[in-house]
Amino acid sequence: MFFAVLFTIAPVLGAQVLLPALTGPHNIGLRNLELVDHGRVDPFSPTGAPRDLMVTLLYPTTKKSLEHLPLAPQFSPAAASYFDGWFSWPSGTAASLTTRARLDAPLTVETARAPVLLFSHGFGSLGFTRSVYTALLSDLASWGWVVATVDHPYDSGVVEYPDGRVVPARNWSWPLDLPTIELAINTRVADLLFVLGQLGDASVMGRLTEGPHVQHRVLGHDESGAIAPIFNTSRVVALGHSFGGATAVGASFNSSAIVAATDLDGFLYGPAVQEGTDKLVLVLGFLEHYATDDPNGTAGWPALHGWKRDFTVAGTVHTSYSDYVVFGDILGAEGPSAGTVPATRMVQILRTYVDAFFSKFLLGVDDGGFLSTNSSAFPEVLLRRWGP
Numbered sequence: 001m002f003f004a005v006l007f008t009i010a011p012v013l014g015a016q017v018l019l020p021a022l023t024g025p026h027n028i029g030l031r032n033l034e035l036v037d038h039g040r041v042d043p044f045s046p047t048g049a050p051r052d053l054m055v056t057l058l059y060p061t062t063k064k065s066l067e068h069l070p071l072a073p074q075f076s077p078a079a080a081s082y083f084d085g086w087f088s089w090p091s092g093t094a095a096s097l098t099t100r101a102r103l104d105a106p107l108t109v110e111t112a113r114a115p116v117l118l119f120s121h122g123f124g125s126l127g128f129t130r131s132v133y134t135a136l137l138s139d140l141a142s143w144g145w146v147v148a149t150v151d152h153p154y155d156s157g158v159v160e161y162p163d164g165r166v167v168p169a170r171n172w173s174w175p176l177d178l179p180t181i182e183l184a185i186n187t188r189v190a191d192l193l194f195v196l197g198q199l200g201d202a203s204v205m206g207r208l209t210e211g212p213h214v215q216h217r218v219l220g221h222d223e224s225g226a227i228a229p230i231f232n233t234s235r236v237v238a239l240g241h242s243f244g245g246a247t248a249v250g251a252s253f254n255s256s257a258i259v260a261a262t263d264l265d266g267f268l269y270g271p272a273v274q275e276g277t278d279k280l281v282l283v284l285g286f287l288e289h290y291a292t293d294d295p296n297g298t299a300g301w302p303a304l305h306g307w308k309r310d311f312t313v314a315g316t317v318h319t320s321y322s323d324y325v326v327f328g329d330i331l332g333a334e335g336p337s338a339g340t341v342p343a344t345r346m347v348q349i350l351r352t353y354v355d356a357f358f359s360k361f362l363l364g365v366d367d368g369g370f371l372s373t374n375s376s377a378f379p380e381v382l383l384r385r386w387g388p
Contacts, residue, residue, distance in 0.1 A: 015096060016071065016096060016098040017096045017097050017098060017330055018071075018098050018099075018100065019074065019097065019098065019099055019100060019134060019135045019138065019323075019326060019330075020100075020135050020139070020326060020343060020344055020347055021100060022100050022138060022139055022142035023139055023142060023143075023348070023351070024060075024139060024140075024141075024142030024143035024144065025142070025143070025144075026060035026061065026062065026110075026141070026142050026143070026144060027060070027061050027062070027063065027064065027066055027102065027105070027142075028058055028059060028060055028061065028100065028101045028102070028105070028138055028141040028142050029057075029058070029059050029061045029066075029101055029102050029103075029104065029105025029106065029107070029111075030056060030057065030058055030059075030072040030099060030101035030102070030103055030104075030105070031056070031057045031059075031103075031104055032054065032055070032056050032057075032076075032162075033054070033055045033056075033057065034052065034053070034054055034055075034161055034162055035052075035053045035054075035055055035194070035195060035198050035204075036050050036051070036052045036053070037050055037051040037052075037053070037190075037191075037194045038050045040190065040194070042153065042154070042187075043183060043187055044153065044154035044155070044170060044187070045153075045154070051153070051187075051190075051191065051194070052153060052161070053150055053151065053152075053153070053191055053194070053195065054130070054150075054151045054153075054159050054160070054161060055130075055148055055149065055150050055151070055195055056130055056131065056148075056149045057146065057147070057148055058101055058134075058137050058138055058140075058141040058146070058147040058149070059105075059107070059111050059114065059141055059146045059147070060110060060111060060114055060141055060142065060143075060144050060145070060146070061102075061105045061106055061107070061108050061110070061111055062108050062110045063105065063106045063108060066102040066105055069102040069103055069104065069105055070102070070103050071098050071099060071100065071101065071102060071103070072098070072099045072101045072102070072103040073095065073097070073098055073099070074094070074097040074098060074099050074131055074134050074323075075094050075095065075097065075131050076131075076160040077095070077160070078158055078160035078166045079094070079129060079131055079157075079158050079160055080092075080094035080095040080097075081094070082094075082157060082158040082168075083127070083132075083157075086127045086157070087327070087334070087335075087336055089331070089334055090334075093331070093334070097327075097330070099134050099138055100138055100142075101138055101141070107230065111146065111230075112230050112231065112232075113232075114144050114145060114146045114231075115144070115145055115146065115232070115235075115236065115237070115358070115362055115363060116145075116146045116148065116196075116199060116231050116232065116233055116236040116237075117140065117145045117146065117147045117148070117236065117237050117238070117239055117358065118148050118150070118192050118195065118196060118236060118237070118238045118239070118248070118251065118258070119133065119137060119147055119148065119149040119150065119238075119239050119240060119244070119248075120150060120152070120188060120191075120192060120238070120239075120240035120241075120243075120244030120245075120247035120248055120251075121133065121149070121150075121151070121152070121156060121240070121241060121242075121244050122240075122241045122242030122243055122244050122266070122322065123155055123172070123174070123184075123242055123243040124152075124154075124155045124156045124157045124158075124169030124170075124172070125155075125169065125172045125174050126242070126318075126319070127157045128156070128157060128241070128242065128244075128322060129151055129156045129157045129158060129159070130149040130150055130151040130156065131149075132322050132323045132324065133149065133241065133322055133323055134323055135323050135326045135343070135347050136323075136347050136350050136351060136354075137149055139347055139351045140351055140354065140355060143351070143355055145355075145358075146231060148195055148199060150191055150192060150195050152187070152188050152191055152247075153167045154167060154169060154170045155169055155170065155172065155184060155188075155243070156169060157169050175296060178297070181269050181297075182269065182270060184243070185243075185246055185247060185250055185269050185270040186250075186270065188243070188244070188247040188250070189247055189250040189251045189254055189270070191247075192238060192247060192248075192251040193251060193254060193255055196233055196236065196251075196255065196257065196258075197233075199230075199231045199233050200231065200233030200234075202230070205230045205231065233257060234257055235257060235259055235362060236257055236258055236259070236362075237258065237259060237260050237261065237262075237358045237361075237362050238251045238252055238258050238260075238261045238262075239261070239262045239264070239354060239358075240261075240262070240263065240264065240266065241264040241265065241266060241321045241322055242264070242265060242266045242318065242321075243266060244264075244266060245261075245262070245263030245264055245265065245266025245267075245268070245283075245291070246263070246266050246267060246268045246269045246270060246272075246300075248261040248262065248263060249261045249263055249268055249272050249277070249279070249281055249300075249304075250269075250270045250271065250272050252272075252277070252279040252281075253270075253271060253272035253275075253277045253279060254271075258279070259279070259280065259361055259362055260279065260280040260281070260282070260357065260358060260361045260362060261279060261280070261281050261282075262281070262282040262283075262284070262354050262357060262358070263281060263282070263283045263284075263285075263291065263292065264284050264285070264321040264350070265284065265285035265286060265291045265316075265318055265321050266285075266291060266292075267291070267292060267293065267294035267297065267300060268292045268293075268294075268300025268301075268303070269294070269297065269298075269300075272300075272303060273298050273299075273300045273303045274298070274303075275303075276303045276304075276305050277303065277304060277305065277306065278305050278306040279304075279306055280306050280307045280308070280357075280361050281304050281306065281307075281308045281309075282308070282309050282311075282353065282354070282357040282371070283308070283309065283310040283311065284311050284312075284313060284321070284349075284350065284353060284354075284381075285310070285311075285312055285313070285316075285321075286312060286313060286316040286317055286318065286320065286339070287312040287313075287314055287316075287382075290310075290385075291310065292304070292310070301385065304387060305387075306387070306388070307361075307387060307388060308385075308386065308387035309357075309371055309372070309383060309385075309386050309387075310383070310384045310385035310386065311353065311381050311382065311383055311384065312381070312382050312384050313341065313346075313349060313380055313381050313382075314341075314380040314381075314382070315339050315340040315341045315380060316339040316340075316341055316346070317337075317338060317339045319336065319337075319338040319339070320338045320339040320341060320346055321346075321350065322338070324336045324338040325338035325339060325341065325342075325343045325346050326343040326346075326347070328343065329342060329343035329344075330343075341380065349378060349380070349381060352378070353371070353381070356370050356371055357371060372386070
């Protein structure tokens, strides 16, 4: 189908090193937002502060002449420093990594019409943050999705706020005990649901219409004459990797607005497993284990009572479902090990299956049976388990 282009040269410090080229028809924009839930105390904060979230929006824009806007860096300064240390990269390497998204690109009418996808990252003990999935999420945005990717403070590798505050991950020891797992999952699920509510609140999202590059008619008005929300949050989807996969499924269990969830190589926990769920679930993971079923906990697969599919991808490991595979290709020997599937192919596989699944059940796009069988276009992807 579609292949991205990847720069494979080693970085020159201070120069931009681009993530994979977008394969969709849209240019994309990127905006970072701080959203504070004043009604909820952060259970992991040492000071009992409100839950304070950083969110990145990746979104399609039809504005073609965006060269006057800078390409957004992949990482904030503190996150870049963190990843240089995490991977033992030369100082400045992570800061050179650059997205294909234009920073603060215009919000357009097409942006407002686009379907919304919530994303939850893997657990911070492996260095995961909201920013290390940018290649896949950017490509999804180029195909018409508004992606809201959320940092979960204290279990994200690092979170940097606009005022300069930096919150590193707690000193977690994996495997976690069950009460800690349940608390973390419930907190993450509440994060996604709070962000969903904020995205649907015109008074909150109105700040996105500030500045010279915004089409003010995006907001419009509803039938009562009030300002209408920018985004349609009445029917959305959720995606997550690792612990974020459990978060996505858990959020769908707790919200009628989330119609489907995709779990990228994550065990399932929480009420969705304990009580069972009829929500639609797609699973993609590596061959050597059953992604939904923690061998030390309750198996998640039997708790999924609705439409479900479990695909494995040969040649992958747990980190293949993040940008770690992209870093390996860009940086060569300096990149982390993340399986044997090339980055461009991995992004293509994930984008194709995730987009097909969400388009089928949110947008009513016929997949032609693609999700119910093995595909000759993707011989490394195997349908292992399925439900009705």
